[in-house]
Amino acid sequence: MMRHIAVQITPFDAGQELRKFEGNRLGAVASFSGIVRSENDIIALSIEHHPIMTYMALEKLCTLAEQRYKLLGVTIIHRYGTLKLGEPIIFVAAASAHRKEAMAAIIAIMDRLKTDVPLWKKEIFADGTSRWIEQKQSDVDRSSAW
Template identity: 40%
Template sequence: MISVQEQDFNQQVEYERLRCQSSIGAIVTFTGLVRDINDGHTVSDLSLEHYPGMTEKCLVDIVEKAKVRWNIIASTVIHRVGHLTINDQIVFVGIASQHRGDAFAACEFIMDYLKTEAPFWKKETMEGGETKWVDARESDQKTLSKWAL
């Protein structure tokens, strides 16, 4: 299941949705949150823009790439857009597999690719009301090299 949405999500509901088959032996989930400090400045709010249509295609494509490499019985990727505040949930990736190794690897792979390929952009509002578009991190791009075949 892939969803780009404004509304919040519920971990337990998503977990239960993944726990759907008797062959599943492992579920790994990741949740990304809005952090209060980024690059040394205090953040009060975040707004997330995306490219409707391309975003969904891109997330489907990333999950498909993961399915080629690992056993994935069920998967969920949820990414929120719009206005978010400190500690809000931004992103959820959940992978159900036969074994934990596949679930851990696929979950991390999907997050790493999502961070560098999916067309989302964060704009922070800092304390005092000033706004700033978040710059992409070179380290995120470098992280991808570990998945090279």
């Protein structure tokens, strides 16, 4: 079982993270990358984490996904700090014997992460103002589905 969790300020290389799964006799590796997107004049996102709980919650999420989807490996990297447009925010990869479990695990991890992991995003706008993003009911509904 290969597990890699990181809550970090520094950027990551998604390609490099995926290559870590090579040669491990896995049948399937699925992944998701989240990137800061251009919307409503946003120039950056400021992401806040909890120094202890964020990592703990990601560990719990990995354990849940490993058990439910028979994963052979899982990686979750979430950044914090100020991230500009186009910068990577999150990387999730799941490895299993077959594609179905790996792909389902990615969706489930992302859905749960949006409600269970202490992380908060603030939008920074071109005019210097900012606004905390609020949790969406649709995220809560999706998360409670699994």
